[in-house]
Amino acid sequence: MKFTETSLKGSFILDIEPRGDNRGFFARVFCQNELREHGLNPVIAQANIAFSARRGTVRGMHFQFPPTAETKIVHATRGSILDIIVDLRPESPTYLQHIAIELTADSHRALYVPERFAHGYQVLEDNTETSYYVGEFYTPASEGGLRYDDPRLELVWPLAITEISTKDSAWSPLSEIEPDLQMKMGLP
Numbered sequence: 001m002k003f004t005e006t007s008l009k010g011s012f013i014l015d016i017e018p019r020g021d022n023r024g025f026f027a028r029v030f031c032q033n034e035l036r037e038h039g040l041n042p043v044i045a046q047a048n049i050a051f052s053a054r055r056g057t058v059r060g061m062h063f064q065f066p067p068t069a070e071t072k073i074v075h076a077t078r079g080s081i082l083d084i085i086v087d088l089r090p091e092s093p094t095y096l097q098h099i100a101i102e103l104t105a106d107s108h109r110a111l112y113v114p115e116r117f118a119h120g121y122q123v124l125e126d127n128t129e130t131s132y133y134v135g136e137f138y139t140p141a142s143e144g145g146l147r148y149d150d151p152r153l154e155l156v157w158p159l160a161i162t163e164i165s166t167k168d169s170a171w172s173p174l175s176e177i178e179p180d181l182q183m184k185m186g187l188p
Helices: 032-037 174-185
Strands: 002-005 012-015 019-021 024-026 046-052 058-064 072-078 080-087 098-104 110-113 117-123 128-134 143-145
Touching: 058 080, 072 080, 072 098, 072 117, 080 110, 080 128, 098 110
Parallel strands: none
Antiparallel strands: 002 012, 012 110, 019 024, 046 128, 058 117, 058 143, 072 110, 072 128, 080 098, 080 117
């Protein structure tokens, strides 16, 4: 696997190194040793898939507060997405900054999302499926979210939003939750 660190420390683009022959190719998409060598959390507590029928669907921006903050490795296994992560580490020089990476089934590219980051994406093709390897168990009591259209975040979605859950539309604006967010996301 090839690891390319993004401008948000601890987040990585993961590219496969295919080994091809007359049958096609074989490539590793997860390796505990390689993740550990890059200082990343190699634990998978859960593996999840999400299917989105309509182009323009937005999912996010989701996170869990410590002590059950999640790491994620996200792939588009069918179709394509624009994946966005936001740094929620109050002590980080990139606090509230984000990156956007296109993930496609054809590229086999993945994004490693560190703990204490918000994550979300927009579906770029109908009938898109994503796969997540998650480093912590889903804990509803620790769940949090940011609005996909919060003006402080300046997130740019490339398509008109066709679908979004009621829950994702109802997250409070950062202006109302930031002191609590900083306290809960801060280092102990």
